[in-house]
Amino acid sequence: MDLGAAFLGSLPSGSGGTVRGRAGERPEFLSDRGSTAVAGTIPPLPVRRPDVISSAANSGTSLFNRFFEWFGSLGIFFWRVLTAAVTPPYEWRELIRQLDEVGSKSLPLVAMAGAAIGVIISLEARYSLTRFGAKSMFPATLVYSVIQVMGPVITGLVVSGRVGAGMGAELASMKVTEQIDAIETSAINPYRLLAATRILACILMLPLLTLATDACALATGWFAQALVEPLSFSQFITSGFNGATFNAFLPQTFKTAVYGLIIGLIACFQGMRTRGGAAGVGRAATNSVVLASLFLILSDVVLVKFILVFFP
């Protein structure tokens, strides 16, 4: 059985080839092969790759190219925003508006997320620690889990969803209705007015929102524990932060500034390059959230290692 037929599925013996390539074309390499060949009279045809492999290879190359094109465009966009951000005139009013939009309006959401996380960790930790006879470690477990890992990541993901989608959709909508072009024709740098202000707002607000998440998580975590076993809040805090240094908490909180950079940069980039009307706006919003969330988590791998090395 020849290789091409095995790969493509089936080739009835004695047939001249009933396998189809792309768009219903008959693959050339199968035209005279198989049982119709008479040994010694007709030379064997050269074996060529099946069409589906070529298609897969082309798709892979195209995906590979698009992947690097996307990164290249993102890099150019980032450079334009950076140069615009450090050159006057500065857009202070728009920055303040964005600080409110990103910070104040995300606060209830991250507080609720933090509160939920606090209860979840409290329930899970109590069960595990009791099982291993380490109930006394509960306050420290909750504090370290929240402040070092869960608080920053949950804040980043929640803000990525709310702010990333909102920014991506807003800028995409402005792009498809030519409002960004109108800003540019009014001799105003859209990278400075729209992108730099939003990205800077995300960078500044994420650490503050993370603190809010942490505070809510610790409060509800303590409360969930106190319902089962009497534990005063001051006792909980003293025990939880016992022996802790600033290095244990501050880098993890301020690393969320990098999350803010990722969320703002990707949301603005996706929004400002949108095409395709309403469908394009939807894609921009979705891609902003998905890509920001993905890169946020991937960046955490690097950031955690960085903190462990430089802030032992």
Place this chain on the structure above:
Amino acid sequence: MATTYDIATKQADPRQDIPASMIAVENVYKSFAGHKVLNGVSLQVNQGETLAVLGRSGTGKSVLLRLIIGLDTPDSGSISIHGQDIAGLALDRMGEIRKKMGFLFQQAALYDSLSVKENVAFPLEHHRRDMPKSERVDRVRQLLVEVGLDGDIDRMPSDISGGMQKRVGLARALALEPEILLLDEPTAGLDPISSGEIDELILKLQRERQMASIVVTHDLHSARTIASRLALLKDGEVVIDGTFEDLQQSDIGFVKEFLKQS
């Protein structure tokens, strides 16, 4: 003065004197995804002149305006504003040139999160920070009165009609007192009465301010009303550039067909 372009040689009549121009487009080519949109376009506009660029849909009229304002770059050729070639200029440098230009988009492109008065005030707030707030408010009101919209200053763009949006867009384009005005299909989508009102408004503003203007339109009647010269595009090339009378007297088949159908 009429300038007749020969499609084959793409040369202007050498007997014409060409005065110094505020907008000079020279031999500009532009393609998108292999499809040629502009195929060697050349034209000039002087102060006080209004040039109407006509043609069928999809012949590159709006693309030409986008190239002149710098939103796109030509594949080859040059575009000069006040004698300065704008190709390759950095965004901030181009911004200095754009302060002297006003652009009216086909759909007005108003900022939908700002009210009418905030839309008009937007360029002033960014470029005239030295202007006291009271003076800025007066200036915005004056612009809106000029375009016939003094009663609707607090309304949002989504709450006003298409014609009113165009007027707001025009007021915004005039906020920085430009020397050059570019209008992309100013009467597109409007009823005949509103179209006539916009035409009269543009004519009045042009008489008062003596700007160099380019109006892109497919409406021949509108072009005749507001423009001193008309340029007809076909397949990305300027077929004729002259007065309406020059178009009427032209022997070029496409020009005759266009006039007949309009």
